[in-house]
Amino acid sequence: MATQKEVAEFFGHETRTIRNWQKIAGFPQSKGAGGFCIQSVARWRISYLESLKSAKVDPAFDPIEDDEKELELAEKRAKLEDRLLIIEKRKFDLSIMRQQFAPITVITRTLERVAVSLSSNLESLLPHIKRSWPDMPAESVDVIKKVIAQCRNGVAEIEPDLSDFNPSDFESGEGGAEPTQD
16 A cells, blocks of 8 residues: 555656546545555556547547538638639629729820810809909909819819729739729
8 A cells, every 4th residue: 555645656746646636537545544556546547548548539529620610611711702702803894894994094084184174164264254244343353263273272182082992803904994983
C-alpha cells in the first residue's frame, strides 16, 4: 500500500494529478492513509487510457466535424457570392446593351459642351434683358449679375458623386463606363 504522494512519484506526476484522477469513475479507492494499491492504480490507468483511445467522440462535440461543417458552409457562401457576381455582371451587360451606360469620354465631352453652352447663354442673358428693357434700374442689373455669378460658381463647384462607384464593377474596357440618366 502507498500514500497519495508515493503513487504520484511512481507515475511521475504531482499529487494534484492523483487527486484529479480520484474524481474519474473507476479509480481504485484508498483504504485509509497510505491505502492505495499501486498495482490497482496502474491497471486502472492502463484501462482508462485504452478506453480513451477506443472511445467514440460525440458528434455534437466533434471539433473536426464542426470544422468540416464550417468549411461546407464557407464553400456554399463562396458559391453563392460567385453566382451573385455573375448575376450582377449580366445586369451590367444588359444595361450596356440597353444603352444605359456610356464610355466616360463620351460623357465628359457632352458635359463640356453643356458647360460651354450654359456659359455663353449666361453671358448673353444680361444684354438680352437690357435690349428688351432699356430703362432697367441699375439695382436690377446688379441682382442679375449676382445671380449669373452664383450660377457660374455653382456649376464650377460640381463634382461627381463617387460614393456608389466601385471600380471592380467595371471590367476592363477603354475609358470605363458610367451610368447615364434616362
